Amino acid sequence: MAQMRIGLQMYTLRTETANDFTGVLRKVAALGYEGVEFAGYGGLKPDELAKLLHELNLVAIGSHVSIEQLMNKLDEEIEMNVAIGSKYVICPYLEEQRRNSEQAIAETLAVFKEASRRFADKGIQFCYHNHDFEFTEKIGNSLLFDNIVGDTTAEQIAIELDVCWVKYAGYDPVAYIQQYAGRIPLIHLKDLRITEDGKPLTVELGNGEVNLHAVIDAAGAANVNWMIVEQDVCQNPPLESVSTSMKWLREHYLNK
Structure with missing residues (x-):
């Protein structure tokens, strides 16, 4: 079993990157993260960001792209x-109006399928990232999550499973990793x-209620490629938080 790689979702550092996008990327690389997942590009042009990532030896795992961007700025x-x-x-993420009826979901999935086809032409896999509402809201008799992934193929939509929100919704993230093994290349x-x-409080790895060891074991068995650290709201300075989470990963995963 190949070791999963460790990345960071840059949304965690959104306040810091708003002031110094390039400098924060340098700090992330120095902390030992192998790759980053973007939520915006700091105003850099494609060639500028590519050059910076190469300089820092950081992998661009991928990007979070809103459905509005998929509809209106797909070429970019x-x-x-x-x-x-x-x-x-x-x-x-899906806003309520894009998920609250069978028609809304059908229209959303049509956008996803077209975007997926276009990205696939360039060797890029399209994925969907969950929050908790996919496991609490229903369309007909099925959970919203099952509507999204059940009406598409693995090639059309892979899953970036956010284990925190599965847990918060009252489900077992390990069970979902096992159920969708082979369709989850990324986990948050x-x-x-x-x-x-x-209320949910996102905390540094090891400081909460998620059984991270079980999640990591299940993810490895399910051939997940990247474990991506994300903290929606940090309880400490964000760079300190992502450093703490990396230290936990070194102790409990990377150096085992």
């Missing part, structure tokens, strides 16, 4: 992700603590 997203060498492009490795009033 293809150009950027081809230039930086992305293997994946991921839709990270994220820890979670539930507050006294029932």
Whole structure:
């Protein structure tokens, strides 16, 4: 079993990158992350970002691209992700109006399928990233998650499973990794603590309630390629948080 690679979703550092995109990428590389997943490109042109990634020896895992971008700026997203060498492009979220009926889901999936076809022509796999609502909302008698992945093929839509939000919705992320083994090239490795009033609090790896060891074992068995650290809201300075999570991974995964 090949060792999974470790990446960082740059959304975690959105405040820092807004001030110094290039400098923050340098710090991420220095922390030991092998790759990054983008949520915006810091205003850099495709060739500029490609040159910077090469200089830092960072892999462009892929990019989070909104459905609006897929609909209105698909050519630009293809150009950027081809230039930086992305293997994946991921839709990270669906607003309510794009998921709240059978017609809305049908229209959304039509956008996904066309984008997937265009990305596939360039060797890029299209994926969908979940939150908790995919496991709490239904279309007909089926969970929204099952509508999205059940009405498409693995080639059309692969899964970037966010284990934190599966857990928060009341499901077992390990069971979903096992169920969709071979269709999950990426996971968001994220820890979670539930507050006294029932709200989700994203925390550094090892500081929450997700059984990360079981998730990592299941992901390895399911041939996941990348474990991507993401913390939606950091409880400490974000660069400190992603450093803490990397230290946990070194202790519990990389150096085992």
